[in-house]
Amino acid sequence: MSYSTFNQEQTNPLTEPMFLGNSVNVARYDQQKHSIFEKLIEKQISFFWRPEEIDVSRDRVDFNKLTDSEKHVFISNLKYQTLLDSIQGRSPNIALLPIVSIPELETWIETWSFFETIHSRSYTHILRNLFTDPSEVFEDIVINEQIKIRANDISQYYDDLIFYTQLWQTHGEGEVTVDGETYNVTQREIKKKLFLCINSVNALEAIRFYVSFACTFAFAERELMEGNAKIIKLIARDENVHLTSTQHILNLWQYGEDDPEMKEIAEELRDEAYEIFMTAVKQEKQWAHYLFKDGSMIGLNESMLCQYVEYIANLRMQAIGFDAPFENMRSNPLPWMNKYLVSDNVQVAPQEAEITSYLVGQIDSEVNASDLGDFDL
Amino acid sequence: MTKTFKVIVNGGPELAVDATEGTLLEALEKHQLEMHYHCRSGFCGACRTKLNSGQVRYTTEPLAYVRKGDILPCCCVPESDLDIEH
Numbered sequence: 001m002s003y004s005t006f007n008q009e010q011t012n013p014l015t016e017p018m019f020l021g022n023s024v025n026v027a028r029y030d031q032q033k034h035s036i037f038e039k040l041i042e043k044q045i046s047f048f049w050r051p052e053e054i055d056v057s058r059d060r061v062d063f064n065k066l067t068d069s070e071k072h073v074f075i076s077n078l079k080y081q082t083l084l085d086s087i088q089g090r091s092p093n094i095a096l097l098p099i100v101s102i103p104e105l106e107t108w109i110e111t112w113s114f115f116e117t118i119h120s121r122s123y124t125h126i127l128r129n130l131f132t133d134p135s136e137v138f139e140d141i142v143i144n145e146q147i148k149i150r151a152n153d154i155s156q157y158y159d160d161l162i163f164y165t166q167l168w169q170t171h172g173e174g175e176v177t178v179d180g181e182t183y184n185v186t187q188r189e190i191k192k193k194l195f196l197c198i199n200s201v202n203a204l205e206a207i208r209f210y211v212s213f214a215c216t217f218a219f220a221e222r223e224l225m226e227g228n229a230k231i232i233k234l235i236a237r238d239e240n241v242h243l244t245s246t247q248h249i250l251n252l253w254q255y256g257e258d259d260p261e262m263k264e265i266a267e268e269l270r271d272e273a274y275e276i277f278m279t280a281v282k283q284e285k286q287w288a289h290y291l292f293k294d295g296s297m298i299g300l301n302e303s304m305l306c307q308y309v310e311y312i313a314n315l316r317m318q319a320i321g322f323d324a325p326f327e328n329m330r331s332n333p334l335p336w337m338n339k340y341l342v343s344d345n346v347q348v349a350p351q352e353a354e355i356t357s358y359l360v361g362q363i364d365s366e367v368n369a370s371d372l373g374d375f376d377l
Numbered sequence: 378m379t380k381t382f383k384v385i386v387n388g389g390p391e392l393a394v395d396a397t398e399g400t401l402l403e404a405l406e407k408h409q410l411e412m413h414y415h416c417r418s419g420f421c422g423a424c425r426t427k428l429n430s431g432q433v434r435y436t437t438e439p440l441a442y443v444r445k446g447d448i449l450p451c452c453c454v455p456e457s458d459l460d461i462e463h
Binding site: 254321 | 408411413414415416417418420421422423425440441442444445
């Protein structure tokens with residue numbers, strides 16, 4: 001079952017499953033099995049933005065005013081987000097493109113990954129502005145134990161799927177021995193790994209990101225690090241589109257609207273999927289503990305952040321058919337978060353950090369006394 | 378012309394909602410209910426609500442997956458009296 005970049009077999013993409021059917025040949029969108037993915041492509045592209053459009057120069061002044069514990073919160077979150085987007089900028093492509101079978105989903109995966117690379121570039125944009133040499137921050141991402149635990153948990157599902165897909169595409173189904181280790185490769189086994197992987201990615205985009213988002217917006221509530229907040233607001237908007245795409249994949253499988261074998265697998269591995277989400281919640285709470293180990297920040301502490309993780313986990317897990325696991329966390333403990341998560345289409349006041357629509361032709365953040373020279377009361 | 382329907386949320390009192398004035402989400406906020414939402418334009422699904430009875434009409438096509446028996450109040454208006462769980 002080796003991969004071909006242009007499958008010469010005549011296939012009908014309208015009858016192919018989303019994954020592990022025939023590989024895609026013609027990139028055509030005049031007929032679509034799951035047209036939602038092209039609608040997500042259009043939505044995502046309409047949100048196109050460039051980090052360089054956002055002026056972060058004021059943030060350097062703000063950063064120097066932060067306490068050491070606040071600096072720890074800010075920088076740690078940037079490191080964590082850099083990790084998450086390093087993974088997301090490549091993994092959907094590497095893990096999912098070799099097994100995707102319908103053109104609209106193939107193109108969605110490429111669009112999705114591309115936007116994650118914009119996010120990665122924006123972290124460099126933020127850090128270059130804060131530090132003359134940001135190397136130390138980047139280098140710590142592969143040393144910091146707290147980040148490594150998470151990196152391992154997120155990448156293992158991708159890596160497992162990628163490895164089995166490689167074995168399958170080079171050897172076909174059956175037992176394969178590599179470096180003295182024997183693997184039983186079947187298409188069903190790969191489908192199971194795919195199912196767990198998509199759950200893990202959904203947990204990443206639907207829950208894991210929100211701990212850092214909350215800290216960023218808590219700074220912005222105090223009118224600090226607002227350039228950064230403006231960037232993170234755009235990232236959060238993109239992530240909302242991405243998590244919708246993985247929710248679609250999971251729900252299409254669950255409702256039997258795609259591959260009937262995936263419906264069986266979704267039922268069979270329901271408990272494992274549940275555990276993926278609960279592990280993500282547990283790890284994010286541990287991350288909140290690490291963030292505030294040296295002290296809280298005004299407006300946000302460890303316990304509020306943990307409550308928010310539970311609140312957001314309830315929403316996200318219900319979206320894919322689980323009961324809300326945290327019954328007593330039904331109301332939003334951080335209501336101010338929502339104003340940063342709204343996808344605004346209307347420009348109200350460009351100087352407000354929570355508005356994203358006004359990007360090109362930035363306001364000039366430099367004000368000199370001479371600018372007010374002809375201003376009389 | 379107003380088009381007013383009765384909406385019951387979480388088994389509470391009947392609320393009057395005018396379907397010609399904004400989305401269901403906005404209408405319920407006017408009644409001081411704490412609503413779950415993020416994008417407010419139908420693509421994130423954070424406002425997902427259970428529809429026990431009644432019918433809604435989408436003013437913007439939702440991009441989030443709407444599971445059977447659910448509605449997205451941020452992009453719909455009532456077409457009849459509603460009983461919902463939010």
